[in-house]
Amino acid sequence: MNDLLHFTFFRNALFISIMLSLLYSTLSFFVVLRNMTFLGAGIAHAAFGGVAIGIVLGLPPVYTALVFCVATALIIGRLAQKRVLSYDMGIGIFFAFSMALGAFLIFVKKAYTFDLSGYLFGNILAVKGEDLIVTAVMLVLCAGFIGLFLHRLLFMAFDETNAALSGVPVGVLNGLLMFFLAAVIVLSIKIVGIVLVSALIVLPASFGRLWSHDFRRVLAAGLVYTLCVMVGGLFLSYVINTPSGATIVILGTIVYFAGMGLRAGVGKGARSQAAGATRFNDI
Amino acid sequence: MESVNVRLGHDQVLEDITLQVEQRQIFLIVGPNGGGKTTLLKTIMGVLAPNTGTVAVFDQSPQTVRRRGFFGYLPQKGQYAQDFPALVRDVVAMTRFAQKKWLEVLTGKDKRLIEQALLDVDMAEFSRHPFATLSGGQKQRVLIARALAKEPRILILDEPSTGLDTVAQDSFYQLLLKLRDEQNLTIIMVSHDIGAVSTIGDQIACLKRKIHFHGPPQACMTPENLRKTFGRNIHFLMHDQNCQTCKRRK
Numbered sequence: 122m123n124d125l126l127h128f129t130f131f132r133n134a135l136f137i138s139i140m141l142s143l144l145y146s147t148l149s150f151f152v153v154l155r156n157m158t159f160l161g162a163g164i165a166h167a168a169f170g171g172v173a174i175g176i177v178l179g180l181p182p183v184y185t186a187l188v189f190c191v192a193t194a195l196i197i198g199r200l201a202q203k204r205v206l207s208y209d210m211g212i213g214i215f216f217a218f219s220m221a222l223g224a225f226l227i228f229v230k231k232a233y234t235f236d237l238s239g240y241l242f243g244n245i246l247a248v249k250g251e252d253l254i255v256t257a258v259m260l261v262l263c264a265g266f267i268g269l270f271l272h273r274l275l276f277m278a279f280d281e282t283n284a285a286l287s288g289v290p291v292g293v294l295n296g297l298l299m300f301f302l303a304a305v306i307v308l309s310i311k312i313v314g315i316v317l318v319s320a321l322i323v324l325p326a327s328f329g330r331l332w333s334h335d336f337r338r339v340l341a342a343g344l345v346y347t348l349c350v351m352v353g354g355l356f357l358s359y360v361i362n363t364p365s366g367a368t369i370v371i372l373g374t375i376v377y378f379a380g381m382g383l384r385a386g387v388g389k390g391a392r393s394q395a396a397g398a399t400r401f402n403d404i
Numbered sequence: 405m406e407s408v409n410v411r412l413g414h415d416q417v418l419e420d421i422t423l424q425v426e427q428r429q430i431f432l433i434v435g436p437n438g439g440g441k442t443t444l445l446k447t448i449m450g451v452l453a454p455n456t457g458t459v460a461v462f463d464q465s466p467q468t469v470r471r472r473g474f475f476g477y478l479p480q481k482g483q484y485a486q487d488f489p490a491l492v493r494d495v496v497a498m499t500r501f502a503q504k505k506w507l508e509v510l511t512g513k514d515k516r517l518i519e520q521a522l523l524d525v526d527m528a529e530f531s532r533h534p535f536a537t538l539s540g541g542q543k544q545r546v547l548i549a550r551a552l553a554k555e556p557r558i559l560i561l562d563e564p565s566t567g568l569d570t571v572a573q574d575s576f577y578q579l580l581l582k583l584r585d586e587q588n589l590t591i592i593m594v595s596h597d598i599g600a601v602s603t604i605g606d607q608i609a610c611l612k613r614k615i616h617f618h619g620p621p622q623a624c625m626t627p628e629n630l631r632k633t634f635g636r637n638i639h640f641l642m643h644d645q646n647c648q649t650c651k652r653r654k
Contacts, residue, residue, distance in 0.1 A: 269506055280483060283479050284498075
């Protein structure tokens with residue numbers, strides 16, 4: 122394992138995975154609580170259109186994807202807020218449009234030579250030092266945003282109408298949440314890939330909610346889970362020589378269902394213990 | 405509220421509404437689904453602006469009153485996350501946090517208000533319980549506490565009894581009477597359950613786009629008013645602590 126850490130590409134991948142784990146677990150909490158899990162998939166697929174625009178224009182695909190995804194997320198959010206389209210309808214339309222745009226542009230440009238598989242399913246060799254810097258900046262910005270507005274974001278997730286009535290700037294916070302979600306999804310493309318990243322927007326909070334009804338513990342459990350799955354999946358992918366994104370998501374799904382089984386077992390144990398105590402008391 | 409008309413898109417939702425709500429009263433708005441009840445509440449709170457007519461609360465615009473935190477609002481059941489992962493005190497603290505500036509934390513006064521609000525609704529012992537594990541009636545009490553923690557002067561409730569069983573409903577209505585009498589709150593409550601709410605209201609308005617009646621509850625329950633409001637013949641039986649049939653049987 123120490124040998125592995127001597128490789129710069131692997132160290133880059135490890136550091137970016139740790140930083141992304143913090144971002145996933147926090148943003149996942151708000152996405153899942155607000156029943157916007159489909160939004161992660163929608164924005165991730167929009168990234169394909171953004172990557173294709175970058176390739177056609179000869180610009181860095183990650184940055185064009187970032188602009189395209191943020192714009193898409195803000196448009197979907199705005200349309201939903203104005204009740205022009207529901208979130209699901211907006212995502213469904215932009216999801217397909219962005220994929221179609223990507224396929225169209227790649228066909229027109231005849232750009233078949235770029236690493237399509239790497240963008241779709243992740244390629245840790247592609248992670249560069251500059252990606253670490255951009256991710257670290259995003260982590261600091263996102264931590265500041267959540268730290269400043271945690272309780273307002275909780276209020277909004279609990280009851281948006283009442284939050285707005287009580288003076289919470291719902292429109293601005295929604296926009297910022299969409300921005301960070303889009304940014305994190307784009308930054309994940311190299312490590313997890315466009316197709317698979319939505320799983321990491323859903324799984325952390327879903328796992329955390331198995332264990333607690335208190336948001337502090339849900340966030341903590343989600344963070345521990347994401348760190349284990351990202352770092353574990355990364356090492357595993359190297360050892361068994363498989364794509365990093367696919368390995369991380371398969372491991373994450375197995376751990377989630379194992380957690381669900383364990384939780385059900387713990388619940389059943391507690392219930393039978395309680396029933397036993399009742400029977401004992403009856404005697 | 406005088407001669408208020410509200411249109412949403414092409415639909416005339418409220419027509420020529422004139423209402424006056426006295427302070428320290430429980431004012432009930434009853435009517436069928438789609439009759440404009442929630443729209444009326446939103447207009448009172450200044451969320452929707454009337455197309456014509458005027459609305460004044462304590463002689464000020466509803467928006468000003470809302471900004472000053474005078475409205476405590478309890479939303480409809482489907483409007484908030486029932487299984488939200490937060491402790492009861494976290495839920496009550498939400499309205500206190502919403503009134504703070506960016507980096508401000510809760511002060512001793514805020515914490516006292518939160519504790520007092522939970523005491524007022526008899527939920528102090530559940531302060532550290534998860535909200536998601538409470539019963540429907542207990543959740544409603546916590547949401548009332550959340551509204552009270554804001555120190556409101558008007559409590560606005562949108563269909564608060566939906567999904568509660570008879571015992572929980574009765575207990576909830578007793579709590580409203582206590583809040584009116586002990587905290588001098590004005591309570592405006594919307595419901596389509598005329599039978600239950602008419603026993604606690606000081607004033608009632610029957611609403612189906614227009615106001616078909618506005619006055620004391622007993623005078624409202626005429627076949628004519630009920631037909632105009634609910635659109636069909638309804639036979640209404642009044643049963644409360646003053647029920648004459650029960651007294652005769654005893």
